[in-house]
Amino acid sequence: MNAPVKPLTLPKKDRFDIPDGVLYLDGNSLGVLPKGAAERAARTITQEWGGELIKAWNTAGWMALPQVVGDRIASLIGAPEGSVATGDTLSIKVYQAVAAGLKMRPDRKVILSDTGNFPTDLYMVEGLIKTIGKDYELRTVAPEAVADAICEDVAVVMLTQVDYRTGRMHDMAALTKAAHAAGAVMIWDLAHSAGAVPVDLAGCHCEFAVGCSYKYLNGGPGAPAFIYCRPDLVETVEPALAGWLGHDAPFAMEMNYRPAMSTERLRIGTPSIVQLSILDEALNAFEGVTMDEIRAASIRLSERFIQEVEARCPMLVLASPRNPDNRGSQVSFAFENGYEAIQALIARGVIGDFRAPNIMRFGFTPLYLDETDVVKAAEILEGIMASEAWKDPKYAVRARVT
Amino acid sequence: MNAPVKPLTLPKKDRFDIPDGVLYLDGNSLGVLPKGAAERAARTITQEWGGELIKAWNTAGWMALPQVVGDRIASLIGAPEGSVATGDTLSIKVYQAVAAGLKMRPDRKVILSDTGNFPTDLYMVEGLIKTIGKDYELRTVAPEAVADAICEDVAVVMLTQVDYRTGRMHDMAALTKAAHAAGAVMIWDLAHSAGAVPVDLAGCHCEFAVGCSYKYLNGGPGAPAFIYCRPDLVETVEPALAGWLGHDAPFAMEMNYRPAMSTERLRIGTPSIVQLSILDEALNAFEGVTMDEIRAASIRLSERFIQEVEARCPMLVLASPRNPDNRGSQVSFAFENGYEAIQALIARGVIGDFRAPNIMRFGFTPLYLDETDVVKAAEILEGIMASEAWKDPKYAVRARVT
DSSP: OOOOOOOOOOOOGGGEEOOTTOEEOOTTTSOOEETTHHHHHHIIIIIIIIIIGGGHHHHTOTTTHHHHHHHHHHTTTTOOTTOEEEOSOHHHHHHHHHHHHHHHOTTOOEEEEETTSOHHHHHHHHHHHHHHTSSOEEEEEOGGGHHHHOOTTEEEEEEESBOTTTOBBOOHHHHHHHHHHTTOEEEEEOTTTTTTSOOOHHHHTOSEEEEOSSSTTOOOTTOOOEEEEOTTTGGGOOOSSOOGGGBSSGGGOOSSOOBOSSGGGGOOSOOOHHHHHHHHHHGGGGTTOOHHHHHHHHHHHHHHHHHHHHHHOTTOEEOSOSSGGGBOSEEEEEOTTHHHHHHHHHHTTEEOEEETTTEEEEEOOTTTOOHHHHHHHHHHHHHHHHHTGGGSGGGGOOOSOO | OOOOOOOOOOOOGGGEEOOTTOEEOOTTTSOOEETTHHHHHHIIIIIIIIIIGGGHHHHTOTTTHHHHHHHHHHHHTTOOTTOEEEOSOHHHHHHHHHHHHHHHOTTOOEEEEETTSOHHHHHHHHHHHHHHTSSOEEEEEOGGGHHHHOOTTEEEEEEESBOTTTOBBOOHHHHHHHHHHTTOEEEEEOTTTTTTSOOOHHHHTOSEEEEOSSSTTOOOTTOOOEEEEOTTTGGGOOOSSOOGGGBSSGGGOOSSOOBOSSGGGGOOSOOOHHHHHHHHHHGGGGTTOOHHHHHHHHHHHHHHHHHHHHHHOTTOEEOSOSSGGGBOSEEEEEOTTHHHHHHHHHHTTEEOEEETTTEEEEEOOTTTOOHHHHHHHHHHHHHHHHHTGGGSGGGGOOOSOO
8 A cells, every 4th residue: 555645735836926927036035925915904904994993903803913923933933832022123123132132141241143144133233232332242253153153251142044145054953052051142033044944943942033024934025023032031031122012011001111921021012013914814825834844845946946057057156055954945156247147037037136245146935936937047047147148238237125 | 355265174084984983083092094095005015015026125116115204204293304214113213212312412311201201112211221231210200390300410301292191292392492401312202293283393403203103194003103313413323223224235235334324324124115105105194284284173173072071071070281282182081980981982983092090082183083073972972971871891891902
């Protein structure tokens, strides 16, 4: 008797609205539109806001929505129920986590990060240090030097698991262990991880994690961010951003801040209900599929893309780790005229993006991509490189967002 | 010859979708749904996000939208173009303003506010002080004692112009002058002012102002907040929340924060594009009407409401200033069983709200209310008070948001 055939669960292209003729390899920047998102927003706006008005905070479940969505994100990143708060932007969540982390190690003054981290993470720490106005230091080392740089003057290690340019992936378990061995607090930024690679927050035992939801979670432009706090610590966290919706009793309108006895203390102000509703709808696409299945499919897609591009485009140099175990769900190639080449690709319906100084970036979202897409994208890229189509001056005009 | 008859410009009920049978006196909590908002959101989601994907940041004007909306808000609060940044929540904007204000007066340690201020403003200052970890003091005095409490150890005076409970309105010009005479930085919270009363930020010369857009601006639940910085100061502001979209060149991905040379430095992370689009649409309702006209209509409505309620409901005690010059666009009555009375009112289609401990709160938005509405609301309130309908036990069940 044969083993039962596992039904094909990926991709789920029918769950998304992708324009005809577009091969979208930029889900690592902004995920595509999930079907149902527009209808959900319309319901939130017309029926709930329009029809229920202020009552909708109760009758339409708006008050609970940040926590509902937080729990759904938690299930994708190995975090227990109730441990993830949603809202604000990733920058704000970074600030909250680092400020709380520093409070946990009052005798230490160093925040350690790496030079591959996304700039806003570093900027937010700069702003925090200036605000505190004491002798804190943001120390950045090369990504591969992080493990050796964790020492006993480090208060907080703050890393983004997957490098936004190269896709290089840190070993969360090992680095968290190293941070804890040195007595440091560990903060992971999951911007390029959530919904893309399996994450085991509970298992790695880090203190905090943060992330955004408009990339692989497909929450749409400006979708809310999230923050995880290890449940055994949450009652010790002193929120730097002590907003009323993190208060234990927001509507008691007390004069003094008294934080909620849960992850809710990491909420701040009024949640962006329309964006949260869209995100809630977007998360439906993850139903019935495991992060391990997504990861396996992602590796198949990215391995195939590397193979095709290297065979077809000898002038492009792989900028991502070759070993898929060390790579997130994206593949990058270095090319001096990468900006122009990406514009030429976009003009031909293959949407990737460019990151300074010379990185052509391609994200692989197995929820809506298959190997045929990937091969076709490589073929079109080959055509551009072979014909030097990227030399057309029109592709050199720089828009603000690329 | 007669003077030309001024066309009636208010109310503009046809610009809003208000449910049949509802008299909405809660625009000071959540404004009603402007017509066109759902269609605008649908366009942003389906055509822009769905159709343009990542390109929409340029092609659909998403990158510029925070500034476009900021300029529209600026025009309603007496601020020049380019002086208002939008995004995040009001709590975050309070933090930015106070942190920046303290940096401007490094030798002073007191933040002065009043006990009528909305709790989150006070909480955010508490959080900021704990983050700085030095001997700062949040000093709160009664609203009427603020002027006398401004002295030379005050670094920042932070006040909400219109009290969220009583509607009592501070004199912005006089208090700003007093703050400046004592060498303090002045921050105004316009949560209950923007779109409700004329504000002259440029004229009052305050350093900062902040506000939200889901009350009288009708931006919807979770609409973005705003912050004003006096243009001559903006280049000296050190952002505490130093996010990448406040960077002078966000897409250069530099390692170090270098703030934009404009109010844009008060932006932080990725803007909530769907909510911003809705707000942009909502602001259309302010076209063709001046804030002075809105104010005149607001006073007519609130004066009439006070007169009707006092004549009909002797057990309700006016909790707002009697002189309309000292009152924003709301009227509050104190009543021991105010919570239950508001629930009974809501059940009869008159939506006001309750604020602890005993305040029945009624907001007047002249864009969609007229005197007939106000008289009808007072009649229904009279019926409830006369019949003691509020004693029905079903009205005592407390929901989380009231």
